[in-house]
Amino acid sequence: MLASQNNSNNEVLTNDGIPLKKKLSKSLFKSRLRAFGLVTPLLLLISLGFVFPILVFLTRGVYNDTFEKYMINLTPILAEWDGKTEPTEEMFEALVLDLVALKKSKNIGKVASRMNRELSGSRSLFTSSARKAKNLESPFKESLIQVKKKWGNLDTWRAMKVTSNSLTPVFLASALDMKYTADGTIVQKPEERRIHIKLFVRTLEISLIVVIAGLILGYPVAFLLASLPIRISNLLLILVLLPFWTSLLVRTTAWIAMLQGQGVLNDMFVVFGIATDEDRFTLIYNKAGTLISMTHILLPFMILPIYSVMKTIPPSYVRAAKSMGATSWTAFWRIYFPQTIPGIGAGAILVFILAISFYITPALIGGQDGTMISNFIDYHMRKSLNWSLAAAMGGVLLVIVLFLYWIYDRVVGIDNMKLG
Amino acid sequence: MLTINRVKVDLNVENNSFVRFQNVQKSYDGEVLVVKDLNLDIPKGEFLTMLGPSGSGKTTCLMMLAGFETATHGIISLNGNPINNIPPHKRGIGMVFQNYALFPHMTVSENLSFPLEVRGLTKTTREDKVRWALDMVQMSEFGNRRPAQLSGGQQQRIALARSLVFEPDLVLMDEPLGALDKQLREHMQYEIKHLHERLGVTVVYVTHDQSEALTMSDKVAVFNDGVIQQLASPPDLYERPENAFVAQFIGENNKIIAEVIEIKNSIISARTSKGNIIKGKKVNCGDIGSKTTLSIRPERINVGVKSENTSEAEILELIYIGDHIRCRMLVEGDKDFIVKVPNSSKIMNLKIGQKAKVSWSINDCRALDTLGE
Numbered sequence: 001m002l003a004s005q006n007n008s009n010n011e012v013l014t015n016d017g018i019p020l021k022k023k024l025s026k027s028l029f030k031s032r033l034r035a036f037g038l039v040t041p042l043l044l045l046i047s048l049g050f051v052f053p054i055l056v057f058l059t060r061g062v063y064n065d066t067f068e069k070y071m072i073n074l075t076p077i078l079a080e081w082d083g084k085t086e087p088t089e090e091m092f093e094a095l096v097l098d099l100v101a102l103k104k105s106k107n108i109g110k111v112a113s114r115m116n117r118e119l120s121g122s123r124s125l126f127t128s129s130a131r132k133a134k135n136l137e138s139p140f141k142e143s144l145i146q147v148k149k150k151w152g153n154l155d156t157w158r159a160m161k162v163t164s165n166s167l168t169p170v171f172l173a174s175a176l177d178m179k180y181t182a183d184g185t186i187v188q189k190p191e192e193r194r195i196h197i198k199l200f201v202r203t204l205e206i207s208l209i210v211v212i213a214g215l216i217l218g219y220p221v222a223f224l225l226a227s228l229p230i231r232i233s234n235l236l237l238i239l240v241l242l243p244f245w246t247s248l249l250v251r252t253t254a255w256i257a258m259l260q261g262q263g264v265l266n267d268m269f270v271v272f273g274i275a276t277d278e279d280r281f282t283l284i285y286n287k288a289g290t291l292i293s294m295t296h297i298l299l300p301f302m303i304l305p306i307y308s309v310m311k312t313i314p315p316s317y318v319r320a321a322k323s324m325g326a327t328s329w330t331a332f333w334r335i336y337f338p339q340t341i342p343g344i345g346a347g348a349i350l351v352f353i354l355a356i357s358f359y360i361t362p363a364l365i366g367g368q369d370g371t372m373i374s375n376f377i378d379y380h381m382r383k384s385l386n387w388s389l390a391a392a393m394g395g396v397l398l399v400i401v402l403f404l405y406w407i408y409d410r411v412v413g414i415d416n417m418k419l420g
Numbered sequence: 421m422l423t424i425n426r427v428k429v430d431l432n433v434e435n436n437s438f439v440r441f442q443n444v445q446k447s448y449d450g451e452v453l454v455v456k457d458l459n460l461d462i463p464k465g466e467f468l469t470m471l472g473p474s475g476s477g478k479t480t481c482l483m484m485l486a487g488f489e490t491a492t493h494g495i496i497s498l499n500g501n502p503i504n505n506i507p508p509h510k511r512g513i514g515m516v517f518q519n520y521a522l523f524p525h526m527t528v529s530e531n532l533s534f535p536l537e538v539r540g541l542t543k544t545t546r547e548d549k550v551r552w553a554l555d556m557v558q559m560s561e562f563g564n565r566r567p568a569q570l571s572g573g574q575q576q577r578i579a580l581a582r583s584l585v586f587e588p589d590l591v592l593m594d595e596p597l598g599a600l601d602k603q604l605r606e607h608m609q610y611e612i613k614h615l616h617e618r619l620g621v622t623v624v625y626v627t628h629d630q631s632e633a634l635t636m637s638d639k640v641a642v643f644n645d646g647v648i649q650q651l652a653s654p655p656d657l658y659e660r661p662e663n664a665f666v667a668q669f670i671g672e673n674n675k676i677i678a679e680v681i682e683i684k685n686s687i688i689s690a691r692t693s694k695g696n697i698i699k700g701k702k703v704n705c706g707d708i709g710s711k712t713t714l715s716i717r718p719e720r721i722n723v724g725v726k727s728e729n730t731s732e733a734e735i736l737e738l739i740y741i742g743d744h745i746r747c748r749m750l751v752e753g754d755k756d757f758i759v760k761v762p763n764s765s766k767i768m769n770l771k772i773g774q775k776a777k778v779s780w781s782i783n784d785c786r787a788l789d790t791l792g793e
Contacts, residue, residue, distance in 0.1 A: 017553075319488055320521035322508040322534030324586065334534070338525045 015239040052319050060174075061392035066114040070107050071098045078157075078164045083182040087099035088155050092140040099126070099133040101295040105257040117386060118170070119159035124176040125150050158182035159273055171392035196376070196393065200400065204360075206290060211302075211348050213295045218302035218347065219340075224312035225303070237307075248297065252361045259365070285367025289347050300346040308345030345412045349405070356401060373397055438622055439590065440693065446480050446646075454480050456646040458494070462624065462639075466590070467616050469625045471633040472643030474483050474670070481643075482592050483713065487511050510540075512581035512707070514621075518598055520575045522567035528554075528578050529563040536585040549768075550621045553585040556615065574603045584619065593625045594658065597632065599644045610634050630670050634658065636762035658717075663704055664788040667715040674721070676714040676752050677790065680705055686775040690714060690785045692752045698729050700785035704752035712787045719759040720784040727779040732756070745770065751778060 003318050012020040018282055073094035081091065102108040112126035115355035136143045145152040161182050162170060170180040177194035178186050188194070221240070225233045242249060258264050263282050269275040283289050313336065321331035359374040366375065373393065408414065439462040444454040455477040462468050470478035483489040484496060487508030495502050503511055523531050529550055536546040554560045557577035567575055576596060585683070593612075597605045613636045616623050627633055633640045634654040642649045642657065650666045651656060661667035664675070670682035678698060682693035686702045690712055698714055723733075736755065737748035741776050744760045747770065751757035759778060761770065770776075 061789070175652055217767060314521070316517045316521040317523060319486075319508070320515065320517055321523075321534070323486055323510050323511075323513060323515040323592075324538065324582070325512065326538045327509055330538055336442060390618075 019263070019271070031130055051184035057387075058389070058395050058398070059394045060388045062169065063167050064114070064388045066110055067160075067163045068166045070100075070102055071095075071160075071164065072099045074160070075164045078161045079155075082162060083158050083161055084156075089139055089141050089142070092144055092151075094137070096133050096136055100132040103130040103133060107354055115163055115383075116161065117389075118163050119156065121150075122156070122159065125156070132260070154407050167242075171388045172395070174389055175392040175396050191333050196373075197378055199373045200370070200396070202246050202287075202369075203356055204396075204400070206287065206370075206372060207358075208296070209291055209354050210294045210355045211352050213291070214302035214351050215297050215344065215348065217346070218299055219306060222303050222306035222310055222343070225307045226313075229314075240303050243300060244298070248360055252293060252364050255296070255361075255365060256284060259289050259292065269364060278310045284365055285370065287366075287370045288371075289365040289367070290362045290370035293365055294355060298351045299360060301350045301354060305341040305350065306340060309340055309346075313339050313377055341412070345408070350410055352404070353401060356397070421668050429540075433546060436463045438466075438499060438582070439624065440495075440497045441481070441485075442495045444481075444484065444491050446484060446489065447492045453492075454646055456469040458646075458648065460641060460648065461650070462523075462622060464622055465620050467613070467625065467629060467638045469627060469633040469637040469640045469790065470643055471627060471630060471640050471669075474628060476643040477646040478626050478628075478641075478643040479594060481732065482594055482624060485624065486513055486515055491670060493618065499749075512586075512588050514586070514588035514592075516579050516583045516591070516593040516596040518595045520567070520596075522575055522578055524567055526566075527563065528559070528570070528791045529566065530564050531567070531736050532585050533580050533597060539586060547713070549585055553581040556584070557611075560739065567734075573608065573752055576600060576608060577611075579709040580615070584615070584621070588621065589704070590622045590624070594743065596625075597629075605632070606635075634670070643667060644669070654783055661703075661715065661788070664713045664791040666790070667788055669784065672718050672758060674716045674718060674754070674757050676716075676757075678712055678714055678752075680708050680710055680712050680787070682709060687782060688712070690749040690787065696731060696752060698731070698752075699782045699784065700729075700787040701783060703786045704789050706789070711790045713790050715786045715788050716780050716784055718746075719744075719760045721759045721778050721780050723759060723761055723776055723778055725779055726777060728782045729785060730777055730779040732779045733734045733759075733776050735770060735772055735776065738770060738772060749776075749778065 014020055014023050016374070075098075077091050083085070099108070102111060110315055110398045112123045112130075115126055117122040129144065129151070132147050132381050136147070150156050159182070162168070162180060168180065169186070173186050174178045177189050177195055177197050180186050189288055195316050228236065247378050256263075260266070260280070261284075263284075265273065265283060266280045267280060269278050275281055283292065296378065303341055317339070319330045321335045322328070326334065356372075357374050358372060359378060362370055363373045363375050363378070366372065374404055376398075377390045377397075380386045380393070405414075423556060435476060439460075439596050441458045441460040444455060445453055447453050458481060460481075470474070470481060472473070472478045473631055477591070480489060482492050485498075487503070487506065491504060496504055498511065498513075501529055522528075523534070528576050532550045532553055533546050535719065535730070541549070551560070554563060556763065557580055559577050559581065562570065562574065562578070569577065579596065583593075596612075598607050600608060610631055614624075616636075625633075625636065634657070637654060639652045639653055640657050644665050649669075650662045652660070652662075655671050657666065661673075663672060667673045675753055676692055676698065678692045680688050680690050682689040687699055688702045688705060689699050691697055696721040700714050732747040733751045733770075735747060739746040739748075742763065747759045747761050748755075748757055749757045757778075
């Protein structure tokens with residue numbers, strides 16, 4: 001051993017006594033730096049344009065400072081109030097002061113709509129009281145209650161106390177069909193107002209069915225592609241990839257034409273006598289429509305990973321099994337299929353993650369019972385403008401996906417996944 | 421139906437063939453015949469090697485025997501029964517593949533147990549047989565490993581054990597040693613040969629390595645262009661090649677193109693382009709006036725001694741090998757005439773550019789066809 005010697009720690013040294021590991025990392029440093037330099041632009045784009053905004057937005061799900069920011073006088077007093085005793089004159093005075101200031105700075109609308117989410121009907125309470133607040137005189141308690149009776153209501157004050165906490169579980173609770181009350185407990189919402197859990201369950205259910213249907217439809221196709229001669233299989237592969245050349249929206253719209261009451265499919269059913277002209281199948285604006293079109297749209301994502309794994313399995317394995325006396329089915333099930341599991345895993349998790357956040361297709365085809373959680377998130381983003389609730393729901397969805405991913409890793413093993 | 425009846429009659433006449441190819445033809449595209457009219461009988465217990473360059477049809481023959489390719493025409497029979505229509509899993513033929521084809525998701529033991537499992541053997545019998553097979557290839561301690569954890573040579577042994585574990589009468593091997601390095605390959609050659617001797621199974625072995633074929637086989641079938649060029653034992657193949665292709669393909673060979681001028685008692689005389697007359701044994705050369713390839717092995721040529729055939733030579737190159745000297749000479753206009761001179765004291769006299777006489781006996785000079793030249 002000329003080039004190296006062992007010291008007491010069994011560390012290998014180079015000729016000049018520097019630990020070999022240190023020397024090696026030093027010599028690799030430049031090439032590593034170059035490799036890092038090559039990915040830096042993308043890394044910056046992803047972290048600044050994707051990861052960072054998402055994290056910032058997710059904090060909205062647990063943090064909303066609208067009330068604290070504008071109700072400067074009232075917030076600290078509300079924090080000390082126990083939520084059970086009658087509101088004091090001091091609290092009313094602070095409220096009036098804040099309302100006057102908000103009216104002046106024209107920010108009353110923001111606070112009013114934030115309060116309205118906590119206690120419906122508060123919007124008009126705030127806006128109309130703010131209009132009159134300037135003319136109110138002490139004692140403020142009596143005069144304010146005179147303007148609006150609701151100010152004497154303990155619930156109004158409790159709602160304000162909940163809202164005054166900027167860091168709050170109120171949106172997360174709401175995303176899970178629960179309510180955070182002023183005394184700090186979390187209770188379930190009344191039965192008829194629970195919708196989110198149902199939506200989450202339905203989203204998972206639809207995604208799971210799409211994965212299973214994709215597997216049943218895609219596996220044989222992948223097998224065919226992998227076993228045909230390359231000339232023919234390339235042609236078929238183009239057919240599999242063809243849908244990627246048109247936009248998702250176009251494909252979804254095409255499914256509307258296919259599935260609707262007077263659509264192609266129903267016309268065919270009538271021709272073949274499967275359905276009567278008066279009693280056609282309802283294939284659209286329900287769960288069935290969402291399932292059919294999502295399965296079709298996501299099928300290539302299932303076929304491709306399975307195909308690329310199958311491509312790497314030499315035909316000699318099945319031949320060997322047959323030469324040892326296995327029937328075609330045994331050879332397939334015992335020898336071929338287990339080797340395709342990495343592809344199935346990759347395809348399934350890919351399709352599942354895409355399906356769970358599917359948006360356009362359920363929005364256009366889903367109707368009442370075919371909508372998914374992403375459609376609701378979108379509703380809160382664009383219609384109700386309750387971004388905090390949208391962020392909370394998004395956060396819950398993210399946690400569910402990560403949890404399923406973790407289970408997948410435990411059961412199948414993520415390093416078992418192979419995209420080709 | 422008629423043909424099959426005829427085959428049965430034929431088989432009764434000739435009982436010693438275990439595997440039989442009869443007028444077998446194979447085409448993949450309906451235009452080119454990959455195997456042209458193959459007839460081959462393999463007796464029980466024989467080690468037969470199919471040797472040939474790539475594309476000569478040898479692997480196709482093996483695959484037809486295994487049942488993975490169907491014969492376009494002709495009959496393949498095993499133990500007297502035509503097997504053309506029997507699926508591979510019912511043929512009971514063991515097989516070793518080029519890349520071993522060990523199932524990567526199973527341990528070594530599970531791999532070996534698989535053929536026994538599909539035969540419905542009980543667990544204890546399976547375990548006994550797996551142990552027996554692992555012992556046979558000296559791999560008893562490796563039962564719980566995965567194939568990926570084994571070296572190439574070890575994988576090779578397991579593949580061998582797996583093909584033998586269900587005790588088939590016939591084992592097919594498709595270039596099983598192709599992926600091993602030279603030393604390991606030679607070692608495995610002996611091991612396979614010894615296993616064959618010990619178990620008495622019939623082996624059909626495919627290779628393109630002629631030294632492998634000569635080392636291991638009882639009989640070698642030399643394939644070229646979809647036809648068996650010669651079927652013979654290794655010594656016969658080397659000493660008595662029947663045509664120019666075999667002479668050229670097996671071992672080293674000097675060829676002199678000459679014109680036949682006389683044929684007498686299976687001895688021919690031929691005139692070279694330099695006008696020299698050389699005598700040789702008639703094998704498959706044409707009639708008087710046709711061209712012939714005279715084939716002489718390099719170690720059968722004497723330098724500086726006169727004998728039945730003598731020719732003028734000029735030394736062009738000397739390569740020291742150790743036990744002999746490879747001497748490249750210009751003989752009868754051929755610049756690649758190789759003579760192997762045994763390493764003794766007299767070689768010290770050889771010098772490049774030196775003129776010398778070379779000679780060989782009539783028996784060592786075989787007059788063959790000209791390979792379409």
